[in-house]
Amino acid sequence: MTANRQTSWAFADAFVAEDEALRWARERAREAGLRSVSPSTGAALRLLAASVDAKAVAEIGTGCGVSGIHLLHGMRPDGVLTTVDPEPDHQQFARQAFRGCGFASNRARFIPGRALEVLPRLADAGYDLVFCDGDRLEYPDYLAESLRLLRPGGLVVFEGVFADGRTVDSGPQPAEVLRLRELLRTVRESQELVSSLLPVGDGLLCAVKR
Numbered sequence: 001m002t003a004n005r006q007t008s009w010a011f012a013d014a015f016v017a018e019d020e021a022l023r024w025a026r027e028r029a030r031e032a033g034l035r036s037v038s039p040s041t042g043a044a045l046r047l048l049a050a051s052v053d054a055k056a057v058a059e060i061g062t063g064c065g066v067s068g069i070h071l072l073h074g075m076r077p078d079g080v081l082t083t084v085d086p087e088p089d090h091q092q093f094a095r096q097a098f099r100g101c102g103f104a105s106n107r108a109r110f111i112p113g114r115a116l117e118v119l120p121r122l123a124d125a126g127y128d129l130v131f132c133d134g135d136r137l138e139y140p141d142y143l144a145e146s147l148r149l150l151r152p153g154g155l156v157v158f159e160g161v162f163a164d165g166r167t168v169d170s171g172p173q174p175a176e177v178l179r180l181r182e183l184l185r186t187v188r189e190s191q192e193l194v195s196s197l198l199p200v201g202d203g204l205l206c207a208v209k210r
Contacts, residue, residue: 009040012040012043012200013038013039013040014039015039015040015043016039016040016042016043016046018039018042019101020100021069021097021100021101022042022066022069022070022097022101024096024097024100025064025065025066025069025093025094025097026064026066028064028065028093028097029063029064029066029093032064032090032093034063034064034090035160036063036064036066036067037066037067037070037133037159037201038200038201038202040200040201041067041159041200041201041202041204042066042067042069042070043070043200044198044200044204045067045070045071045074045131045157046070046071046073046074047074048074048129048155048157048206049070049071049073049074049075049079049128049129050074050075051155052128052129052153052154052155053076053128054071054074054075054076054079054128054129055075055076055078055079055080055128056079056080056082056126056127056128057071057075057079057080057081057082057127057128057129057130057131058082058083058084058119058122058127058129058130058131058146058149059071059081059082059083059084059130059131059133060084060115060119060130060131060132060133060134060142061084061085061115061132061133061134061159062083062084062085062087062090062091062094062110063085063090063094063133064090064093064094064097065093065094065095065096065097065098066097067131067133067159068081068083068094068097068098068108069097069098069101069103071129071131072098072101072103072107072108073101079107080106080107080108080109081107081108081109082108082109082111082122082127083108083109083110083111084111084112084113084115084118084119084134085110085112085134086112086113086114086115087112088112091110091112094108094110095108095110115134115135115138115142115145116138116141116142116145119142119145119149120145122149123149124148124149125148125149125150125151125152126149126151127149127150127151127154128150128151128154128155129150129154129155129156129157130142130145130146130149130150130154130155130156130157131157131159132146132156132157132158132159133158133159133160136160136163136176136177136179136180137175137176137179138179139158139179139180139183140179140182140183140186142158143156143158143183143186143187147192147209150209151209152209152210153208153209154208154209155206155207155208155209156193156206156207156209157204157205157206157207158183158204158205158206159201159202159203159204160180160201160202160203161180161183161184161197161202161203161204161205162202162203163176163177163180163202163203164202167180167181167184167203183205184197184205187205187207190207191210192209192210193207193208193209193210194207194208194210195207195208
């Protein structure tokens with residue numbers, strides 16, 4: 001990567017200032033050994049949520065609330081974020097972070113559990129945006145569930161599809177990377193989706209359901 005490109009990426013990360021509540025959530029995630037979305041990825045999530053005037057968003061992978069805060073900032077004032085995570089302790093940090101940002105408690109619905117057990121219980125065509133930041137091995141399965149959950153014109157977004165550069169590395173790769181490649185092929189070839197791969201953070205795959 002050239003020095004100019006590194007500088008440009010750093011500028012993109014600094015473009016949207018993050019407040020104290022977001023910095024607190026990032027620190028809790030760091031202490032828990034979790035990887036949060038980058039500031040530029042968070043800014044993209046805000047923009048995407050606003051672009052579809054999102055009232056209902058489903059998030060796979062609550063973490064400590066960093067991505068959820070960005071999504072809530074982009075959603076309508078009456079919008080509700082449904083966020084799923086197998087770790088209830090992480091979701092408690094997210095609750096605190098959301099309160100710190102001034103979001104009312106009814107703006108978020110926390111569901112503890114594995115995504116592939118929770119998602120089938122959510123309403124068909126009931127969501128404007130689905131954000132996936134969970135188990136990379138399950139990403140192709142998340143896509144199938146997301147297409148059911150989304151209304152026409154809704155967005156599905158996958159975080160981390162570059163896998164720190166391994167997705168395009170020609171050498172032998174673990175199953176996680178092979179599943180990411182499968183996801184990318186499926187989205188790119190789908191007649192049901194209009195897609196784009198955004199070079200922010202560790203790669204943000206976005207697709208609109210026709």
